[in-house]
Amino acid sequence: MNGAEALIETLAQAGVEVCFANPGTSEMQLVAAIDRQHGMRAILGLFEGVVTGAADGYGRMADKPAMTLLHLGPGLANGLANLHNARRAGSPVVNVVGDHATYHLQYNSPLTSDLAGVARPMSDWVKASRSERDLPQAGAEAMAVATTYPGRIATLVAPANHAWTEGSASVAARPAPAAPTVPAAVIEEVATLLREADAPKAIFLGGRALREGALEQAGRVAAATGARLICETFPARLQRGAGRVAVERLPYFGEQAQDYLQDFKAIVFCGCEPPVSFFAYPGKPSRLSPDGARTARLASAEEDAERALTxxxxxxxxxxxxxxxxxxxxxxxxxxxxxxxxxxxxxxAALPKDAIVTDEANTSGIALFPYTAGAAPHDWLTLTGGAIGIGLPLAVGAAVACPDRKVIALQADGSAMYTCQALWTMAREKLDVTTILINNGSYAILNIELMRVGVQNPGPKALSMLDLRNPAIDWVSISEGMGVPARRATTSEELREALDEALADKGPHLIEVLI
Amino acid sequence: MNGAEALIETLAQAGVEVCFANPGTSEMQLVAAIDRQHGMRAILGLFEGVVTGAADGYGRMADKPAMTLLHLGPGLANGLANLHNARRAGSPVVNVVGDHATYHLQYNSPLTSDLAGVARPMSDWVKASRSERDLPQAGAEAMAVATTYPGRIATLVAPANHAWTEGSASVAARPAPAAPTVPAAVIEEVATLLREADAPKAIFLGGRALREGALEQAGRVAAATGARLICETFPARLQRGAGRVAVERLPYFGEQAQDYLQDFKAIVFCGCEPPVSFFAYPGKPSRLSPDGARTARLASAEEDAERALTxxxxxxxxxxxxxxxxxxxxxxxxxxxxxxxxxxxxxxAALPKDAIVTDEANTSGIALFPYTAGAAPHDWLTLTGGAIGIGLPLAVGAAVACPDRKVIALQADGSAMYTCQALWTMAREKLDVTTILINNGSYAILNIELMRVGVQNPGPKALSMLDLRNPAIDWVSISEGMGVPARRATTSEELREALDEALADKGPHLIEVLI
Structure with a gap:
């Protein structure tokens, strides 16, 4: 078999079932190999940010990597923003990026670029294969990296001549290393802290500590100590809803978050680092935890959070x-x-049991999170890395990972535009996603931020850079243009009716909400 | 004044009139400074690939840089693909990318990434300012780099605290270095070669050698020597049409290009490197010039092409x-x-005098270039770097640079999807762009490439990765959703009527052509 076939067989045998793809000429051998590989599904995205964002959503829900297939440096570049988000989410992703044949690189043909250089800033691991035999080896290594707890971004550069050369063979998967456990001494130290500290005290939870099983254990700790449970502002996947252990969510704006935390006498961090301000502002601190609190780390993002809490x-x-x-x-x-x-x-009220909510509603979503606290149990996925344009691709990936669950994409208009091409993939794959497109006609968050950084009396040029109303974007038109049936809602009654209709059907819908 | 004001004043005084922008929180001070800067126009793009592609189109037509304003590493990453194209076009661009406050970087907040690392692969120059005083200095340096003949990509990283700190001041522009001229000995050597060589002989022209003035001189050389004039496959800006000196265009596919060149006894290169195959294919050579030909370089892309030809x-x-x-x-x-x-x-037949044509028609555009050879004089801009998604942004930039000229965007469907958000900017700025959206429902070029790399009998999974028909994309809907009036044409008569209507109006239109 050729190198492409050996790589794809290696990945399939290691458990990769889905390839999100936007291939070009240098990936044609890989396309052919996927075509022949039993048990690997190929899903086309019409822009690379859709591909990588979908891989993130898939990884968060399946807890195993999808493969992406991307075209050279510029194709990978288009996928970087959502790889940034995926990396911040601790999602497992294996990127396979085709490159020119190794001997062709010296000629600097038009699509030549420093591919590894493009990959590095948003990858945990980057490797270019050295031969057709090395290509599957590198694939197995990429899988081992990607499946390292909680999940990592592995980017494999596959030169076209390694893909097309015969004489390769698939290789066995390497087992992912087990998640490191927290030493008993640390457990004891944290237990002592929680026993001794004055109230109020908190367990600050992030990453894998926000899954149902870990939260159950955090709830036991709360029962024993009276600690409150606080969730990081942007969880990768929070399992919540009626009957589950509830968490409070740290506010987004730094000064609110600081106020929120200021009275705690002790904070234990589990599954994440201590919170910091999203951006810096003149004269305001970056760190959010109060200086006077006793703090301790129970588990980092890379240590087994559920086990540590247990x-x-x-x-x-x-x-x-x-x-x-x-x-x-x-x-x-x-x-x-x-x-x-x-x-x-x-x-x-409409949220179905076991729904998966992808939340890129931003400023317009202010009531969505608190109001759904007691809804039927569901998973809540957010914009972990701050690179907007994740929501719709995330919904694609979640729907592919969990075909029997309803996906609700809560989506702000400005952010949706970056990766609006995801709607087409929803239509093609008949994904069970209901997108609630919240159209407020602006980068509303930036109107707030403009004030917060100290800009007084912004003029028309500044305001125009934050405004999406001139012309107004008609999301019903865009959605239908990409094959997703859409309707508009301006009242509670219309939204209810539209939601009922969409959720009764199995397949993609978009509801544009004008607020 | 603060650092942001000093930077923007420096750039404006150095001749920057336009800022294509997609800002975020870390750029709010720069937004405010642009707001207050007389003579600098701010144009919002709803995706960063629109911003950088527009800067490319502006640079090609204005021969001076626009500024881009981008948000942190992920925002820049979204703009990289079109920066790759701009770099290959020799376009002048000054990117200003906001970063976190320098003291905030250590906290690794969610949007932190290796910004300079993201910039480097697609920039000729990258610099992070060191203080509020250094920010305008770095801006002046960026301008000097960007305006180096024929044009370069300069990326300036602007930390938020340098932008907001008072005590800075604008600095004077540094003059761009003059374009290097070709030594007399080289001129003489090439003249001797052209005098002595047997026919057929050719001047192979690229880059700035494809402007009207340089072509005029190339036509004189042809008159004296009988040399044919051949144009690189993907010119950044070719000035052509009735009355201008005509060039032949090298075919795209390597084997056709090789056939085309094989009989030449002498080839002189001017304004570009010798042509190479776009991609490598098994068993096919990368270099396209015949081994037996005498070759010489008159001028590189970085040397004054018109002067050398004169x-x-x-x-x-x-x-x-x-x-x-x-x-x-x-x-x-x-x-x-x-x-x-x-x-x-x-x-x-419809092409207006002085039209600017942006050509990302790809496979469907086969007749467009030859058929317009004798049309009214016009400029032809192509996809220089092979990163698809340039066409619509390029049209935006060209229209901003030349408000009194008609822009015709010849646009394939697959490529259009990557940066479809450009339509919204056309609508907002009322740009005089008529987009001819050629909808063939596939990545047609990849169906050809699949065969060319030796894949026999591709199966349904492979073909589905190259197919855009399921569901069909309705470009009239998408265009209207973004505010650009649109209609559909399926016959010659309908296209003529639609073109007449669009060209009679001053403002954006889209015509979807189904073929």
Whole structure:
């Protein structure tokens, strides 16, 4: 077999079932190999940010990597922003990027670039294969890297001549290293801290500590110690809803987050680093935890969070039953013209059991998270790395990973535009995604940020750079142009009806909400 | 003034009139400074590939840089593919990328990345400012780099605290270095080669050698020597049409290009490197010039091409009147259902004088270039770097640079999708661009390439990765969704009528052509 076939067989045998692809000429041998590979599904994205964002969504929900197939340096470059988000989410992704034949690089043909240089800033591991025999070896190595707990971004550069040369063979998968566990001494130290510290105290949870099993254990710790459970602002995947252990979410703006944390006497971090301000602002601190609090790290993002919380709960002699179980229930719905609050109530009431919510609603989504706290159990996926344009691709990937679950994409208009091509993939693959496109006609967050960085009296040129109304974007048109049926909602009643219709069907829908 | 104001004033005083922008929080001070800067226009793009591609189009037509304003590493990453194209075009571009405050970087907040690492692969020059005083200094340096003949990509990283800190001041522009001229000995050597070599012989022209003035001189050389004039396959800006000196264009596919060149006994290169195959293919050579030909370089892409051709013509005692002047005239139009040939004839006949054509028509554009040879004089801009998604942004930039000229965007569907957001900017700025969106429902070039790399009998999975028909994309809907009036044409008559209507109006239009 040729190098391409050996690589694809290696990845398939290691468990890769899905390839999100936007190939070009230098990937044609890989396309042919995927074509022949039983058990590997190929899903086309019409822009590379869709491809990498979908791989992120898939990785968050499947807890194993999809493969991406990208075309040379510029193709990878188009996918970098969502790889940045995926990396911040701790998602497992294996990127395979075709390159020119090795002997062709010296001629500097038009599409030549420093491919490894493009890959490096957003990858945990980058390797160019050295031969047709090395290509599957490098593929196995990429899988081992990507599946390292909680998940990493591995980028493999596949020169075209290694792909087309015969004489290669697939290789066995290398087992991923087990997630490191937290030493008993650390567990004991944290237990002592929690026992001794004055109230209020908190466990600050992020990464894998936000999965149902880990939260159950965190709830036991809360039962034993009275600690509050706080969730990082942008969780990769938070399992929540009625009956699950509930967490409070740290506010986005630095000064609010600082206020939120300032009274705690002790904070234990698990599954993430201590929180910092998203951006710096003149005269405001970057670190958000209060200087006076006693702090300790139970587990980093790379250590087994659920195990650490279990060990901690046991060390504390915590009861089997967790505290902070979420009561079922959603707020009442007010009729009439939609605003962010009414929208939140309608969506919370309609949220199906086991829904997957991808949240890139930004400023307009203010009521969505709190209002859905007591909705049916669901997963909540957010913009982990701040690079907008993740929401729709994330929904694509989540729907591919979980075909039997409803995906609800809560999507701000400005962010949606970056990767609007994802709608086409939803249509092609008939993905069960209902997109709620919240059209407020602006980069609303930037109007706030303009003030926050100290700009007074912005003029028309500045405001025009934050405004999306001239002309207004018609998302129903765009969605239908890409094959996703769409309708518009301006009142609670219309949104309810549109949601009922969309959720009753299995397949993609878009509801444009004007607020 | 603060660093942001000093930077923007420096750039404006150095001649920057336009900022293509997609800012975020870390650029708010720069937004405010642009707001206050007299004589600098701010143009919003809803995706960074639109921003950088527009800067490329502006640079090609204005022969001076626009500024781009981009948000951190991921924002720059989204703009890299079109910076790659701009770099290959020899376009002048000054990127200003906001970064976190320098003291904030250590906290690794969610949007932190190796910004200079992201910039480097597609930039000729990268610098992070060191202080609020250094920011305008670095801006002046960026301008000097960008305006180095024929044009370069300069990327300046502007930390937020340097932007907001007071106590800075604008600095004077540094003059761009003059374009290096070709030594007399080289001119003489090339003249001797052209005098002595047997026919057929050719001057192979690229880069700045394809402007009207340089072509005039190349035509004199042709008159004196009988040399044919061949143009690189993907010119950044070719000035052509009735009355101008005509060039032949090297075919795209390597084996055709090789056939085309194989009989030449001598080839002189001017304004570019010798041609190489776009991609490598098993068993096929990368270099396209025949081994047996005598070759010489008159001028590299970085040397003054028009001056070199003038000196060469004079050294040859060439007549004042160039050979190869293009006769006026366009092919007859056949009515009925459109195909690429009929489409070419309709467009050639309709092409207004001084039109700017941006050509990302790819496979469907086969008749467009030859059929417009004798049309009214116009500029032809192509995809120089092979990173698809340039066409619509290029049209935006060209229209901003030349508000009194008609821009015709010849655009393939697959490529258009990557940066479809450009339509919105056309609508907002009321740019005089008529987009002819050629919808063939596939990555047609890849169907050809699949065969060419030796893949036999591709299966349904492979073909689906090259197919855009399921679902069909409705470009009229997408265009109208972004505010650009659109209609569909399926016959010659409909296309003619739609073109007449669009060209009679001053403002953006889209015509979807189904072929």
């Amino acid at each position: 060990d901690l709960a046991d060390a504390l002699g915590a009861p089997a039953e967790p505290a902070l179980a979420q009561q079922a229930g959603t707020p009442p719905i007010d009729g009439g013209r939609l605003d962010p609050v009414k929208m939140g109530a309608v969506i919370a | 000196d060469l013509a004079d050294a040859l005692g060439a007549p004042a009147e160039p050979a190869l002047a293009q006769q006026a005239g366009t092919p007859p139009i056949d009515g009925g259902r459109l195909d690429p040939v009929k489409m070419g004839a309709v467009i050639a």
